[in-house]
Amino acid sequence: MSTQTEESLDVDRLRSEFPILEREVGDGQRVIYLDNAATSQTPDRVVDAMSDYYRGTNANVHRGIHHLSQESSVSYEEAHDRLAAFVGASGGRSEMVFTKNTTEGLNLVAYAWGLRELGPGDEVVLSEMEHHSALVTWQQIANRTGADVKFIGIDDEGRLDMDHAAELVTDDTEMVSVTHVSNTLGTINPIADLADLAHDHDSFVFVDGAQAVPHQSVDVEALDVDFYAFSGHKMCGPTGIGGLYGKEDLLATMEPFMYGGGMVRKVAFDRTTWAEVPEKFEAGTPPIAEAVGLAEAADYLDDVGLERIERHERDLVEYAMGRMAEFDDIEVYGPPADERAGLVSFNLEGVHAHDLASIMNDHAVAIRPGDHCTQPLHDVLGTAASARASFYLYNTEAEVDALIDAIDDARQLFG
Template structure:
């Protein structure tokens, strides 16, 4: 007898919750949205959660004793607990800070911890597949502190070179910062193994979960990470909201890097003491509606089933790569289909990725061309840009077929 987690997704019913997928983008063409690694679409119930807040609860949090403020404060605080629960953080809101996005989560740790703790001779270890949000942030912090940045190499199959990782994570390493899932290669990195390596040398590990949390179950305590960040707009939630998990003692010891109202306990003319986590890191009026809606997005993903979403995406990427690999003039980057997340980056011989995406757009197929905020990785790959198709719970094999048909059209145009 099959369990619910083994049942396939009801794609028709799911798509009904995303009316934008039926949008006519010109000439009677329905949009084929394959740009989910950049931003996912948002189901009606999450949009409704934001609307309900503005229509019935709109008030500032932690600043009033009237009914609306109390109600908004409770909903916003509970949203922290809900997102902590989603990623397996047992400390609840004391381990969950709301940020604008993954990038702000990285900057919060880099400034709040790195700027104060790193010094000449210390090392921050990244990977060659890091998103600019990680690479640029730690690069600039290292310049300010005198620390060095090292990079774990990527092998020809698109995996991290773990032998190299064991060589460069050493006694001078203070932080290991790594993408959980590569937004270009689709590689799922061995975070738990990297966490063990980091902790063997008394260093910390930060995992960028922007491409992981929306697509499969994440348990930060099983992974053993010290910090973990994600973005709402990639997981059926609104823009302008994300989450940073940090171990309770680490967040409590860190200094804030933004100051203002709402993050203080007591202010005097010559000194200030900080509020508790998460308020300490959420200066000013926070993204209240977005936080409440993000909690609704977490409920939505759990209701659908993250295991089912992961399996559906795996079927789509296997189907897409099987079709793409049948052509001699297409180069695919990254590991085999059964070893990657639900995205594929590729190039068509003789056609620049931006030209390919333009032709795709003529056929109402939305993909992402460019370096995907991984310019150094593209240097390693030997190409300036690639075309990326990324899948989510509402995509279908028929849409993959439309992707292939648009590629065929580009091939004929540039023949």
Template sequence: METTQSGALDVERIREDFPILQRRVGDDVQVVYLDNAATTQTPEQVIDVFGDYYRGYNANVHRGIHHLSQEASIAYEEAHDRMAEFIGASGGREEMVFTKNTTESINLVAYAWGLNELGSGDRVVLTEMEHHASLVTWQQIAKRTGADVEYIRVDDDGRLDMDHAAELIDEDTEMVSAVHVSNTLGTVNPVADLAELAHDAGAYIFVDGAQAVPTRPVDVEAIDADFYAFSGHKMAGPTGIGGLYGKKEILEDMEPFLYGGDMITKVTYEDATWNELPWKYEAGTPLIAEGIAMAEAADYLDELGMDNIRTHEEQLAEYAYDRLSEFDDIEIYGPEPGPDRGGLVSFNLDSVHAHDLASIMNDSAVAIRAGDHCTQPLHDKLGVAASARASFYVYNTREEIDVLVDAIDDARELFS
């Protein structure tokens, strides 16, 4: 994978790896894909994994002594080690559980730990910018256990009020769950500081890294996260696969979330004992090819350089922010460009609903997201029903942002 001498990404070279970027729609117009916070596109190197697996060593893992099963098992197990390495987990596969996505990872902890550990008088502290995957899950677990849920305020600049966080996270707090990078505001939260507050109070911290792992170097041990979750489809990998990091000692103490084959050691008619980590939490036939492909995506991103990816995204976000700020009829949400803003920009055009704007964007073959981005309470706080969101990745360019701005001009003219 080539980069320029300055260390910035060689975007034109990178784009050649992504066949879908050559897709043309409508009047033979090339797609401008700016919906990466929802799902990133997949390079040939990752796509090829599926052909290699199904043509060469398709077999169930941990269930056979024949050659194909052994080869598949080794590749699948090594994928766990690779993903642990990718996010800085020195414990390897024992601290890396494969799930379907970030949502399942949160549910795994909420059910396996939360239902057993939370009770009346206990507190779960979230942030006002949480994705529904975190907010709804902990909300419902709290209802079942009698625990309380409190929310760290988001200030007018789109950042967490850390003084308020220090007030909320006290001796009654059992879990702090916070998004690392907001999928609506783009805010990069000080999760290491939140972890320190949580641990000082005797609580655990769960970090939703769905928007962070794909876009910046992540070191779960430097953060001191107790749990950290991410999704493959947001990091140039396949859908249907994700990861949950958990500190070994915590995962060992928790009960399983799902029961069935492979997660057991011994079964009798009266009881069962559980398999070693991480298989204790991976019941049934797993997503084998998807797990191996996610590890290939990690290799691809590491070749580009995660620092380079972060810099590229920050530069695109700053350029988009500046271009959109030229217009008085556009409102932008979240912090101003800088190190605490990720590679996305959510905004609204006066008198044009975000869904209508996205539809007009589509007429110009520009793919953006419109809606509440699974953050309805945050949008209520912002005083808007929905917003449009442009989000960037390794293959996006400033020229594509110019196309976005031109398409907004078309919408402005149409609705005026």
């Protein structure tokens, strides 16, 4: 883990490592990319690592005796160890499964663990701020098993209601599945406290870390969670790959999620035995080049310094919310700036979020409108949609000013 905590980021230097930030669109305006909660941009060194793999090593893993296959296998296996270390898992590859994304990590646990372990009378506890990838998955698993799903409420500023959590989590609770950071509110949930609460009732804990791993130092062992999932494309890495941490003893006892080549030990006409973790959960040819790129992205973020990234984003969100507070027709959702991650969801009075995003696009400002895959949360907030600006290590206060100027343009256009 990086120990660079005191220096501020050299944002100009960092921006030079992301050529897409120099791209001009429309009538020659430079892109202002504020949609990082959806997908981050990718630095040259990650692209280079993947290109180098394809140019010099490309071969299938765990299948060949020849040099290229052996080299590819080593790179792929070492990538597991690298990502395990990145999130604080001391078990290395035996606790790190590569998936397509956070969503697949959730589905893997829901199917491989949930279908086998849940039944009538059992409960799964979520929060009202969960992404559809968690909410829909556990909802459907509950429908198939007869289990019940309950939801921890939030307070008026978007914080998790821990008193309500203490009421909902009981001895009937089998799984507590919560997001580490809300992709809509920016709320940073008290994961260690939730894990303590769940374990007091012999329940397991699954954490959606998609919005946390790219932006802050995560230690799954210090948090004492049972499962933790994240996506590569939100942490300066490639699309099509993510990670699922699971405690070694739990993963070892779970049945596979998908079947096929690469995840078996012995196959006969009448029975099959499974390979060890992680191969047991990685059927078929895996995303080898993407794993190489993801390991490089982890190195990149550690080199930049996650503590510095987190502080930089906090400064940006404080500046953005301060600018928005200058206007009484902007409603911001979620906790105060000093209690949230680097994103702001908001609405401009009288302007639908999609219309607002369209005006933003005219100014080359990229934000995300809609429900952000949190429709039930938006029902709680009393709005169908919101506009979301989300920041990362390469964003600047000048880009926040451009966001505010674009909002003002929308204000003038819609009267």
